[in-house]
Amino acid sequence: MKTEWDYTTLADAYLKRPDYADAAIDAMLSIAGAEKADRFCDVGAGVAHLTLMLAARGLDVVAVEPNDAMRGNGIKRTAELANVSWYEGTGEATGQAAGVFDMVTFGSSFNVCDRHQALTETARILKPRGWFACMWNHRNLEDPIQARIEAIIMERVQGYGYGTRREDQTAVIDTSGLFGPVVHLDSRVMHEQTIAECLEAWRSHATLERQAGARFHEVISAIEDYLQSLGTASIQIPYSTNIWVAQLR
Secondary structure, three states: OOOOOOOHHHOOHHHHOOOOOHHHHHHHHHHOOOOOOOEEEEEOOOOOHHHHHHHHOOOEEEEEOOOHHHHHHHHHHOOOOOOEEEEOOOOOOOOOOOOOEEEEEEEOOHHHOOHHHHHHHHHHHEEEEEEEEEEEEEEOOOOHHHHHHHHHHHHHOOOOOOHHHHOOOHHHHHHHOOEOOOEEEEEEEEEEEEHHHHHHHHHOOHHHHHHHHHHHHHHHHHHHHHHHHOOOOEEEEEEEEEEEEEEEO
8 A cells, every 4th residue: 555655665674673661551551441352453553563562462453554565574473363463554544444443553653644634533443432542662862872873863964853753642632622631651661772773773764764865874874883883782772652542532
């Protein structure tokens, strides 16, 4: 399925992205009163990072992903799980029946949707008083290594920004009039990567590539020089899992 943001060439690199913090996922499920065998729709499921975490907790997960390569990797990773099924679709048009899900989740995907349309579609496929959640892993930019990488980017890409993925999602959820009140959860998670894996992650950073344009390779080269100068085989990358949860009115 063709979408505005094409992740085909990034699908393998996404396999090495960090999982979400277990504490944040468990808190989200507690707020929603989730029980084993509840029906979840994981939208923009990618290579199944969130899908796997939900399935491991005994939930029945329908994973919706528009990109063939991403979905293919996700299908491989969940092939032995009877409680996971995959479909082609988007946040705005999931292709799912109305009123059948206890919860709809967006793991690092809500920002690439028309958020208002995605919320309307979520409300359509949820059961009465069902739940919505969107989440992202944010690198801790106060960490010395991450702060230096950020400086390298800012020095070379004027006006660089992360778009809506680092914004507080409360206002857009409230504005829909469909959900509320909104609860924000935040929990830390540490992710270890080799220097090679870290560089691969930056080479697959779609937001950076779009904004850097012709200077993308220069930015990556500068990040590589810095990481190699650390003289270590791997680094610890601190992330914060941020989740916004709200119940259908």
